[in-house]
Amino acid sequence: MPENLLSRAGGLLNVRISDRLAAVEESISEACRRSGRNRSEIILVAVSKTQPAIPASEAVAAGVRHLGESRVQEAAGKKDGVSGSPQWHLVGHLQSNKARKAAEIFDWIHSIDSEKTARRVSEQAARLGRNLRVLIQVNLGDESQKGGVSGDEISRLAEEIIEMPSIELVGLMTIPPIGTAEEARRWFARMRGLRELLTPIAGKEATHLSMGMSDDYEEAIEEGATIIRVGRAIFGERE
16 A cells, blocks of 8 residues: 555555554655755654544554643543553643643644633642643634634744743744645745744743644645644545
């Protein structure tokens, strides 16, 4: 079975998670070669939302070191059932009233889009004695159904976040408007430019770009992604 078919489709029946993961890894390596990058620059987050603990554990056993979830409550009910010790990423919208639970569960939060939410996460992380990595979500297409700040708001929010204890601002995240992988490429390229706004504020550690999912992670890597969020291509079609 062609590797590219596995990596791009991801929903084929009777294909093991380890086989899908191997195909994704090969596609990541190819994208890195095309763009002159090292595979070590890319963090693969296997997004296990709607998947039970067993498939998530299978992914970890196959080599996944980062798991992503979109909902705090789903992760709360799943985490203890997942074997191994992956790092946990919240990649979906975070309501400020879920900050306490999120600070308990996750190591990374990709979806900070307001001072209120950031401060709530900071307070809860400090209470728990934890230090979390956070990213500012950017709404490139100004889509009302998506969270995130505009490009013009990044610097202001970054300046607020860096003053908060127990959270470290490490970069930006985006979900581009729906379109083809090539159409997404221009949004990814824009994010690369927006990242430059963080350096004078948060320092050289704020270099992550979380962008690219099952249908466009290769293009995202070619445009500078350091974190890709891949669900269907690893776990198959969601129920």
